[in-house]
Amino acid sequence: MWESIYAFVMVPMVYIAFGVFVLGILYKLYVVLSSPPIKGTLGMFPQTLPRPIGVLRDSLLVPTAYMKDKVFWFFIIVFHAAFLLLFLGHLELIQEFSIIQIIPHKIFLGKGFVGIALIVSTLYFLFRRFRPPYSLISVPEDYMILLILFLTMIFGSHMSMAAAYGVMGFDVSVADYRTYLSSLVAFRPVLPAGITYSPHYVILVLHIFFANLFLILFPFSKMIHSVFTFIAHNTKRK
Amino acid sequence: MDKQKIEELKKLIRSRLNRPMRYYLDLCTRCGLCYDTCHVYQGIPKREYSPVGRAEVVRKVYKKYFRPTGKLFPYWGDAKELDDTVMEELYEAAFSCTGCRRCMAFCPFGIDMPHILSIAKVLLIANETAPEELVMLTDAAVEKGESIEMFKEGFMDVVKDLQKNVQEKLNLPSDEGLIPMDKKGANILYVGLSGAHSIVNPAIIFNAAKEDWTLSFFEGVNFGAFAGDPEKMDFIAMRIINEAIELGVNEVVVVECGTAYRIMKFLMGKQPFKVSSIVEVAHRYIKEGRIKVKEGAITEPVTYHDPCQLGRNVGVFEEPREILQMLCTNYVEMSPTREYNWCCGGGGGLVALDNEEFRIKSGKPKKDQIVATGAKIVASACENCVMQLGTIQAGYNLDIEVKYITELVTENLIVE
Numbered sequence: 303m304w305e306s307i308y309a310f311v312m313v314p315m316v317y318i319a320f321g322v323f324v325l326g327i328l329y330k331l332y333v334v335l336s337s338p339p340i341k342g343t344l345g346m347f348p349q350t351l352p353r354p355i356g357v358l359r360d361s362l363l364v365p366t367a368y369m370k371d372k373v374f375w376f377f378i379i380v381f382h383a384a385f386l387l388l389f390l391g392h393l394e395l396i397q398e399f400s401i402i403q404i405i406p407h408k409i410f411l412g413k414g415f416v417g418i419a420l421i422v423s424t425l426y427f428l429f430r431r432f433r434p435p436y437s438l439i440s441v442p443e444d445y446m447i448l449l450i451l452f453l454t455m456i457f458g459s460h461m462s463m464a465a466a467y468g469v470m471g472f473d474v475s476v477a478d479y480r481t482y483l484s485s486l487v488a489f490r491p492v493l494p495a496g497i498t499y500s501p502h503y504v505i506l507v508l509h510i511f512f513a514n515l516f517l518i519l520f521p522f523s524k525m526i527h528s529v530f531t532f533i534a535h536n537t538k539r540k
Numbered sequence: 541m542d543k544q545k546i547e548e549l550k551k552l553i554r555s556r557l558n559r560p561m562r563y564y565l566d567l568c569t570r571c572g573l574c575y576d577t578c579h580v581y582q583g584i585p586k587r588e589y590s591p592v593g594r595a596e597v598v599r600k601v602y603k604k605y606f607r608p609t610g611k612l613f614p615y616w617g618d619a620k621e622l623d624d625t626v627m628e629e630l631y632e633a634a635f636s637c638t639g640c641r642r643c644m645a646f647c648p649f650g651i652d653m654p655h656i657l658s659i660a661k662v663l664l665i666a667n668e669t670a671p672e673e674l675v676m677l678t679d680a681a682v683e684k685g686e687s688i689e690m691f692k693e694g695f696m697d698v699v700k701d702l703q704k705n706v707q708e709k710l711n712l713p714s715d716e717g718l719i720p721m722d723k724k725g726a727n728i729l730y731v732g733l734s735g736a737h738s739i740v741n742p743a744i745i746f747n748a749a750k751e752d753w754t755l756s757f758f759e760g761v762n763f764g765a766f767a768g769d770p771e772k773m774d775f776i777a778m779r780i781i782n783e784a785i786e787l788g789v790n791e792v793v794v795v796e797c798g799t800a801y802r803i804m805k806f807l808m809g810k811q812p813f814k815v816s817s818i819v820e821v822a823h824r825y826i827k828e829g830r831i832k833v834k835e836g837a838i839t840e841p842v843t844y845h846d847p848c849q850l851g852r853n854v855g856v857f858e859e860p861r862e863i864l865q866m867l868c869t870n871y872v873e874m875s876p877t878r879e880y881n882w883c884c885g886g887g888g889g890l891v892a893l894d895n896e897e898f899r900i901k902s903g904k905p906k907k908d909q910i911v912a913t914g915a916k917i918v919a920s921a922c923e924n925c926v927m928q929l930g931t932i933q934a935g936y937n938l939d940i941e942v943k944y945i946t947e948l949v950t951e952n953l954i955v956e
Contacts, residue, residue, distance in 0.1 A: 330566070333562055334559055334562045334563055335559070337557055337558055337559045337561070337562050338558050338559065339558065339559045340558050340559065340560060340807075341807070341808065341809040342806045342807035342808060342809060343806050343807075344560055344652050344655060344806075345806065346641065346644060346645060346650070346852055346853065346879070347851070347852055347853070347854065347855030347857070347879065348855060348857065348878070348879060349855070360648075360650065364648045366573065366645070366646050366647065366648050367571075367573055367648050369646070370573045370577075370646055371573065374571070374573070378648075435572060435575050435576075435587065435590065436570075436572045436575075438587045438593075439570045439572055439575070439587065439590070439592050439593060439596060440570055441570070441596075441600075441616075441617050441618040442615055442616055442617070442618065443609075443616050443617045444569075444570055446616070522607070522608065522609055523609070524566070524567075524568065524569045524570070526566050526567070527566075527567050527568075527569050527649060530563040530566060530567045530649070531567065531648075531649045531650075533563050534560075534563055534564065534567055534649050534650045534651060535649070535650045537560050537650065537652075538644070538650035538652075
């Protein structure tokens with residue numbers, strides 16, 4: 303039975319998660335764009351930079367967070383930068399991208415520290431919510447999402463670190479990951495024996511299970527901020 | 541609360557789900573960066589007076605009825621059903637907020653919290669629990685718009701009396717036509733308030749500049765916006781827009797009232813005339829040499845309070861400062877200032893409500909700012925702000941004078 307559950311998580315659930323993720327975001331955008339616009343503008347002043355540059359600066363560098371809480375801002379930047387690097391790392395697990403290899407590295411930049419940086423930032427966000435005033439405004443969703451992220455990352459980091467067990471033959475090879483992920487992308491899913499017979503298979507399943515959950519929840523939770531922040535900042539600068 | 545009422549209120553929420561509302565409601569991560577950015581929270585540090593605390597009351601109701609997660613798993617986002625307790629929370633949220641949008645300046649996503657609270661206000665009106673004073677004032681403004689012909693004669697008589705003040709100030713031989721009304725083809729339509737100062741001081745400035753202008757029959761203040769009734773807000777603003785179009789003016793100049801100016805300039809769509817604040821116009825006249833003021837006439841320390849609706853919400857920062865720097869030898873800037881300036885606590889119609897103790901407490905950051913400047917004169921360019929600064933002055937026993945920018949300009953006008 304467990305084998306079937308594992309196989310479900312590794313293949314059909316991944317498709318479901320990506321489907322919900324993409325369609326969910328498109329649906330949310332549709333809902334926004336099909337809602338009536340306001341006849342005026344909700345802009346705020348002064349508007350010192352040209353709008354597209356200002357929107358990118360406000361969305362990506364979060365200067366207001368820097369003004370208000372420098373420690374929080376530091377972890378916001380670390381978290382999002384690490385997230386981006388890990389996204390690139392996962393692309394390299396599908397196939398080789400020469401552009402990502404501008405900085406020559408083994409797969410996953412940062413030798414595992416990027417994942418650790420992400421875990422530390424997530425824990426910071428989580429523990430920050432345990433004390434007032436943040437605990438007073440938090441709802442279960444806020445904790446649950448951080449827990450899902452933490453679990454995704456802790457299992458993912460383990461898989462990354464497991465490469466260090468290579469000499470003992472415990473790790474999953476890059477070639478096996480590429481076979482698995484590129485087969486998913488090609489809609490001809492294959493689960494190589496190198497993955498299913500690995501002692502770390504269950505850890506990988508857990509990593510993918512929580513990542514799937516994250517993707518499913520993404521459009522319907524506050525994580526949609528990563529899309530809507532650009533739209534809202536554009537409104538602020540109109 | 542019965543089912544029928546809840547259905548009626550749900551429909552109202554849906555009617556307010558415009559484009560920005562959709563993303564503002566979904567966007568907040570409850571990071572808490574806005575938590576202490578509200579002057580009310582600074583004066584009364586309670587969660588319900590934090591911007592996120594206020595917006596969450598609306599957001600939780602929205603989740604309950606409009607989000608699948610709220611319908612299926614209300615626990616997930618703490619979704620709440622509409623009931624009398626929630627309505628009370630909505631009241632506290634909506635009518636403790638001045639709509640200053642200081643929180644928006646600090647929000648990492650730029651969420652417009654007062655825009656979210658507009659949902660609370662329409663629900664309160666429908667529930668007949670909105671502040672009676674604001675509802676009555678709104679209805680009076682609507683009534684005036686509907687039967688303006690009945691009001692015209694009385695208003696013209698009052699205005700006629702005010703012409704004498706203009707004549708005296710400018711040493712003119714006659715008071716005839718100093719405050720023109722109903723003048724077709726005038727260059728400017730000036731929109732005042734019910735207070736004489738809001739007509740006399742601008743009239744002095746217009747006459748000194750030899751402007752071709754006319755006074756509106758309507759007051760600029762928009763109680764529909766304060767009460768949160770979007771249809772009536774539009775109607776009240778449209779009275780002036782229609783008047784301007786009928787008279788064929790080139791420019792509508794709005795009294796020192798931040799909300800009136802923001803509504804006319806940014807919230808009513810594109811108009812066939814230019815919209816300016818009287819402060820911008822006075823500044824323009826000085827720069828063009830159409831009026832002259834006594835430079836450096838005021839030697840006492842003077843500071844400027846940026847009205848939120850005129851400053852961060854419309855972008856008029858420089859003109860009032862340049863006027864003051866011209867008139868004063870000791871101009872002191874507040875800290876923080878400009879877009880991060882603390883709200884005085886009088887906006888959003890709050891000065892019209894019976895809540896003086898609350899406003900004195902919520903005015904604490906402004907009081908601290910004023911005291912830190914050591915200013916003896918606090919100038920501002922908004923009726924609500926000047927009234928609230930007066931309340932702060934009395935409440936904290938401050939040794940200051942509160943003045944309008946136009947008041948300072950007319951007091952120091954060189955009459956030729």
